[in-house]
Amino acid sequence: MNNTIQSTSGTVKYRIKDVQAKGETSIILDYSFGRNNRIKFATGYKVHPKNWDKINQRIRAVSTISNREKVNSDLLKFSYEFIDAVSSLDEFEKQNKDILKLLLAKIIRNDYEIVKPISSFFDFADDFIKTKENQAKNIDSVKLASVTVRSYKQTVNRLKDFNKKIKYNLDFDSIDLKFYYSFIQYLESNNYSINTIGKHIKNLITIMNRATEEGINTNLKYKHREFKSISEETVSIYLTESEIDALYNVDLSKTPDWELARDIFLIGYYTGQRVSDYNGIVEEQIKKFDGREVFQFKQKKTSKHVYVPIHHRVRAIMDKRYNGKPPRKLNDPDINEYIKEAGRIAEITELITIQKTIGGKNETKSVPKNTLIVSHTARRSFCTNAYLSKMPVIDIMAISGHSTEREFYKYIKVTPQERAVKIAESSFFKN
Structure with a gap:
């Protein structure tokens, strides 16, 4: 034995x-x-x-x-x-x-x-991306995951370009503050915006954190408080109720693609959902409770279940052009392109001043409002207009899926003047 x-x-x-x-x-x-x-x-x-x-x-x-x-x-x-x-x-x-x-x-x-065995930074970065690609195949929102993978690939490619042109001999041990400022300077010299630069720094920190967690990297100089993602506030517009009315009423029958994008966008507005949820609604998502039609969503980003009443304009859109069903899905880039044209025809062309830092230089210019409309504008417009209409914030959040009021108030686009008018309508300021 x-x-x-x-x-x-x-x-x-x-x-x-x-x-x-x-x-x-x-x-x-x-x-x-x-x-x-x-x-x-x-x-x-x-x-x-x-x-x-x-x-x-x-x-x-x-x-x-x-x-x-x-x-x-x-x-x-x-x-x-x-x-x-x-x-x-x-x-x-x-x-x-x-x-x-x-x-x-x-x-x-x-x-x-x-x-x-993986030992160099670029070997690890390539393997990190490969892992992300495999993960993307096993989750519900493959589209969202593919966008994330593409972002990491772009960052690693920029690092490889930097390493080749500057001859930096980049590896784990050389990622410190000296590298940080050299890399930012390189990106600025190639006319990248400050938010794009910030995205690459953020992605790099994520890769370094993973390498550190797995015991492959031991250099912690990237954790210095100055080694951080940078950003500047971008112009995120919302459409007012009158602009939504103009978009709803404009005749786009001669341009079917623009009409489809407009209809999908308006459904996004009247449901308050993200484009990943409102673009491609199927008939099975229409439910009835107490005789009232609602859309049922399982939000792809958060997995939250939300129920949104079907607005009479949404019902009219479906009945008039889509045999009572939601419109077919349209590629997100096409929505962003066509909704700008629909906005132009609807005369949503107020000039908006935007500031942007490109190549380390601050640029200011005015552009027509329709050129800033994107698929996400629908959701932001819903939240803002619902707030201004005095819909209780808790009800708006139940539809949008925001987790906290703090998160919600950071999200909406309300000017100080609009907020003052809303406050003036409270019982405190009324006779």
Whole structure:
């Protein structure tokens, strides 16, 4: 009989990345081994915190999660295959984080192309993007995820351009304040706006944080208080009720694409939703409660369920041009292009002064209001006009999905004069 006690390979546990997340958050595999050694690896799956069973480390039995069984089965498979693979390693390999992560990459991502441990910044950045792409395939809003992935790719490409042209020899150890100001100067010399520069800095910090969490980076100079994302306030317009009326009444029958974009935009306005929710509403989302028609939404960004009364103008749009159903979906870039033209025909052309910092220089110019209309203007216009119409803020938030009043008040676009008029209507100022 063999009385030798075989040491275990380690302990695999699953957790969610952010227990306070308002929407879905990543499911992380944690592996503890040796003395105070630990690695973590993204599984590619996400779940809302309320649907995560912390004790059993699985997704709860919730009828609205159609792929729950597959995810839970995959989590079990990942841990079993990983422990089995680790058991075949020698003692040195069992303590090597790079080898362990390579095993996880093969098991979870089915990624057999990795032939060497990740050590350089650009190797890690490319792998980070690859992970994000895999995650994007496993969440509801693939479109939102693809936009995020594209943003990271743009940042890494700008860093590669900077490294090549400046010959900076960029790596983890060289990412400090000197690099920070050199990179900003490089972007300014290429006429990038301050908000675009800020986006790239923000993305870089995210990549560095991930590398630090995974034990690949040990340089913390990027955490200096001066090493921060920069931004400036942009002009975010809203359309007044009279401008919404003009847009609703204008005849666009000779330009069907503009008409479709206008109709989708107005549905966005009268529902107060994000474009990812209001563009592509299907007939099955129309419900009836106490004889009143409402749209049912599960917001893609937050997973919140909201119910919005169908405005009589929305019903008229559907009945007049779409056989009583919501209009078909239109590509978001097309909405942004066509709604500007619809606004021009509707004579929403008041001049708006905008300021923007490009290439380190402040530029001021006036542009017609219609050129600033985008798909998100619909939601902002709803929130602002509903507030000015004295709809209770709690009711507006129930429709828009804002979590706090502070968040809501930062979002709406109300001038001091408009707020003064609204306050004047209160009982305190009336006779």
